[in-house]
Amino acid sequence: MFTERSGLIVWVTDTKPARNLERYGTVHYISKKMQYVAMYVHADKLEDTMRNLQRLPYVKKVERSYRNEIKTEYTSNMADKTRFYSL
Template sequence: MFSERTGYIIWVNDLKAARSLDKYGNVYYMSRKMHYVVMYMNADRAEDTVRNIQRLPFVKRIERSYRNEIKTEYNSDVPDKTRFYSL
């Protein structure tokens, strides 16, 4: 149904030229102050797409986002101590 997506942070020199990154994937955020672009693309074609993006003259560096790999379900084995301090 939905294809697997991966996120990338792309550091750029020129934000006006970075608008053209839209054809490589979905541009989620562009930081004007720090000059980076957060974008998502299909995981199966990500390696080829990153190679093509690195060739662009305004791209400084590309970092992969590890947001998908971070554990977001939390469980606590330690009992909650707040009930001992209630009035």
């Protein structure tokens, strides 16, 4: 049902033409101060999209986001220390 997406950080020289990045994927955020665009693209087309984005004249650098590879499920293997600190 849901397609697998990967995040990209695209560093640009100007944010005005950066609005055209919508044709490559979903633009999530455009930072005018730091001159970057956070966007999501289909995971199966990631390499082709990165290559096409790098060819654009207003793009300085394209970085892949590793957010989906970070473990977000945590386990508490440590003992509860609240009994030591109670009065």
